[in-house]
Amino acid sequence: MAKIVTIEEAVALIPDGATIMVGGFMGCGNPLKVVKALAESGKGNFTMICNDGSMLGGPSGEEFYGVAQLIHNKQIKHLIASHVGLNPEVATLMNSGEMKVTLIPQGSLAEMIRAGGAGLGGVITPTGFGTLVEEGEHIAGQIEIDGKRYLIEKPLRADVALISGYRVDKKGNIWYKGTTRNFNLPMATAADLVIVEADNLVEVGEIEPENVMTSCVFVDYIVDGGNA
Amino acid sequence: MDKALIKPFIAKRVAKELHDGDVVNLGIGLPTLVPQYLPEGVELTLQAENGTIGVGTLTEENKDPYYMVDAGGKPTIAAPGGSYIDSCTSFGLIRGGHVDATILGALQVDEKGNLSNWIIPGKMVPGMGGAMDLVVGARKTIVAMEHTQKGNHKILKNCTLPYTALNCVDMIVTEMAVIEVTPEGLVLTEYNPEFTVEEVQAATEATLIISPDLKPMC
Numbered sequence: 001m002a003k004i005v006t007i008e009e010a011v012a013l014i015p016d017g018a019t020i021m022v023g024g025f026m027g028c029g030n031p032l033k034v035v036k037a038l039a040e041s042g043k044g045n046f047t048m049i050c051n052d053g054s055m056l057g058g059p060s061g062e063e064f065y066g067v068a069q070l071i072h073n074k075q076i077k078h079l080i081a082s083h084v085g086l087n088p089e090v091a092t093l094m095n096s097g098e099m100k101v102t103l104i105p106q107g108s109l110a111e112m113i114r115a116g117g118a119g120l121g122g123v124i125t126p127t128g129f130g131t132l133v134e135e136g137e138h139i140a141g142q143i144e145i146d147g148k149r150y151l152i153e154k155p156l157r158a159d160v161a162l163i164s165g166y167r168v169d170k171k172g173n174i175w176y177k178g179t180t181r182n183f184n185l186p187m188a189t190a191a192d193l194v195i196v197e198a199d200n201l202v203e204v205g206e207i208e209p210e211n212v213m214t215s216c217v218f219v220d221y222i223v224d225g226g227n228a
Numbered sequence: 229m230d231k232a233l234i235k236p237f238i239a240k241r242v243a244k245e246l247h248d249g250d251v252v253n254l255g256i257g258l259p260t261l262v263p264q265y266l267p268e269g270v271e272l273t274l275q276a277e278n279g280t281i282g283v284g285t286l287t288e289e290n291k292d293p294y295y296m297v298d299a300g301g302k303p304t305i306a307a308p309g310g311s312y313i314d315s316c317t318s319f320g321l322i323r324g325g326h327v328d329a330t331i332l333g334a335l336q337v338d339e340k341g342n343l344s345n346w347i348i349p350g351k352m353v354p355g356m357g358g359a360m361d362l363v364v365g366a367r368k369t370i371v372a373m374e375h376t377q378k379g380n381h382k383i384l385k386n387c388t389l390p391y392t393a394l395n396c397v398d399m400i401v402t403e404m405a406v407i408e409v410t411p412e413g414l415v416l417t418e419y420n421p422e423f424t425v426e427e428v429q430a431a432t433e434a435t436l437i438i439s440p441d442l443k444p445m446c
Contacts, residue, residue, distance in 0.1 A: 025278040025315070026301030028294065051315070052355075055301055059293035085354025086301055094353070103353075106277065107319030107361030114316045127323065127361045130394040132347070166295065178295035178312055179279040179304070185314035213314075 002172030002196070002219040007037045010195050010223045014038060014160050017045040021113065021158040021191055022067050023184030026086055027054035029176070030066030031164035031197035033225050038162075044075035049113070049158055051106065051183050053079060053087035074098060080138075080156070082106035104138060108153050110186055112138065115155035117189025117218075123153040161191030165214070168198030169205070172219030173212040181213060188214045195221045229422055234374060234403040237420075240265040241446055242331055242372050242401050251275055253322070253362055255332030256300050258372050262331060273310075275327060277358035279318050282310025299358065322358070323365035330366035332359065333373045334397075336387040339434040341397040341409035343371065344389035356392065363396040375402035381433040383407070383414070404428045406445060413437050418445040 005013075011034070014020065024030035030050075050067050058065030064072045068087050071079070078100040084090035093099035104112070111123045122140050128151050133139070140152040163184045166177035174196060176184060188194055196214075201224045229237070239261035246252060246262070248270045254260050263272065274283040276299045283298070284290075284307030291303040296312075298304035306312055313321070321327060336344040343363055346356040363369045376382055383400060400407040405428045406418035416436040419428050421444045429436050 026297060028278075028297040028301065052357075059303075081355060083355040083357035085357075091353060101353075103355040105356050105360040106315070106358040107323055107365075110315035110319050125323065127364050127393075129364075131360065131391045133356075133360070176312075176314075178292060179276075179297055180295055181312060181314040182279050183315050186316050 002216055002222050004170065004201070004222045004224065007033060007223050010034055010221055011037045011041050011043075013193060013195065013221065014043065016043050018159040019047040019049065021161040021187040022048060022050040023161070023163045023182065023187045024054070024066060025051050025179065025182040027058060027066035027068070029164050029180030029182050029184055030054060031162045032066055034162050034195065034197045034223055035066055035070065039069040039073055039075065044073070045077050046070070046075055047078040047080065048076045049080045049156060051083065051109065052081050053084045053090040055086035056088070071099070078102070080104065080109075082109050102136065102138065104136065105133060109156075110183060112153050112156040113183065113186040113190045116157040117186060120155060122155055124150045125153060126150050156190065158191040160193045160195065161187045163188045163194060163196040163214070164199070165196050166199045167202055167207055168196055168200070168222055169202050169207050169216070170222070171204050172196065172216035172222055173207050174214035174219070175207045175211055176213050185214060188218045193221070194219050195223060197223045197225045199225045199227045201225070229403050229420070235261060237403055237446070238372050238401055241406065242370055243267065245368070245370060245399065246270060246272060246329060249273070250328040251326060253277065253327050253330040253366065255330070255359075257333055259331040259333070262372070275321065276304065277318050277322060277362065279313050279315065280304055280306050280310065281313060281321070282307045284308065284310060319358070319361050322361050325365060325367055327362070327366040329368040329370060330362040331370045331372050332362070334371045334382065336382050336384055336389050337371050337397050337400055338384045338387045339413045341395045342387050343369070343392045343397050344387040345392050347390050349390065359392050363393045368398045369396050371397050371400045373400070373402060375404040375431050381431070384433045404431060407436065415439050416442060418443055420445045
């Protein structure tokens with residue numbers, strides 16, 4: 001059963017230099033309050049696995065939306081993502097050598113995280129075959145099966161996963177709203193420590209078992225995002 | 229051709245390739261114009277790789293930008309009967325051949341159907357996002373783009389930019405022509421009568437095979 005902690009306690013659980021996964025897509029589904037607190041913590045040297053670098057300019061005019069703040073603060077030494085085009089600061093930091101960037105096809109990235117959480121040794125995918133992706137450190141090799149060529153991608157795991165749930169019960173069961181399920185769902189399974197930010201913290205039973213999208217068994221800590 | 233008419237012209241021709249009930253993924257820019265030109269009676273299920281199946285009509289009232297965005301990070305909404313899914317399921321849908329067509333732009337396409345559209349080394353490195361999975365997994369990959377880039381060839385013998393995927397393009401639609409990728413090479417099946425076949429060939433580095441059924445576009 002997950003434990004409810006304050007946002008400060010949650011940030012204290014994230015060590016300097018940790019490999020962190022952050023759920024979301026272009027900021028949508030980033031755990032915004034936990035990420036903001038992490039940005040203000042002064043911690044850094046993180047390897048961050050996130051689909052993207054979010055973007056500059058959030059829905060309410062936030063200057064640096066979601067994980068874009070961590071990138072802007074230079075708290076990330078290595079970003080593993082599929083798309084970084086909507087946050088021009090990523091290219092700037094990459095070109096200046098201040099941040100290493102590894103680009104992985106989005107579907108492979110999702111599946112590598114799923115494999116990391118599901119105890120699989122890798123992902124065999126046709127995506128990226130014959131391209132620069134073959135040269136990545138995340139590639140374990142190639143294989144031909146029934147005449148078709150595939151890349152073997154290594155699984156991905158993290159020390160800490162930062163997840164966002166719209167409705168989270170006090171045991172840690174999660175229901176995601178809209179498109180925020182994206183990378184939150186696989187990432188919640190693929191880290192040693194999983195912290196979920198609950199936009200709405202609800203009583204156990206308020207999410208019917210049929211509607212639990214991430215079971216509480218994957219979740220270690222809950223932060224009350226305070227919208228309930 | 230009048231610059232302002234090029235994109236609608238291409239979108240209108242691409243629309244004819246789609247069938248009622250098709251599951252379709254549209255790239256950003258020009259491809260998003262395609263739905264407005266669908267023939268009567270053709271309804272698509274639009275899929276967005278970050279997790280929407282069945283994109284609906286966005287209004288001021290239903291928009292919820294913190295919770296529902298499209299693959300470009302802009303507000304979106306699922307249509308009645310649509311659904312929201314996670315990224316693993318979404319790319320399973322894509323790689324698994326459940327998407328009938330993906331329509332996207334290109335920097336370069338070559339005569340083997342190889343596609344380059346995700347990186348200009350040293351200049352533009354946005355990342356491949358979902359493009360590599362889409363062109364590998366979709367049943368049909370249609371490149372919708374202007375025939376040349378400021379007079380430079382984009383339809384080449386061999387791509388010079390890093391590949392998005394090999395042998396993945398099925399059809400190229402431009403303001404000048406419709407070209408099908410076949411094992412024999414690029415077949416010119418339709419041309420815009422504003423241009424001659426010679427002009428189309430001159431704007432194309434790869435040698436075009438002229439279809440015996442060559443006809444005017446649209």
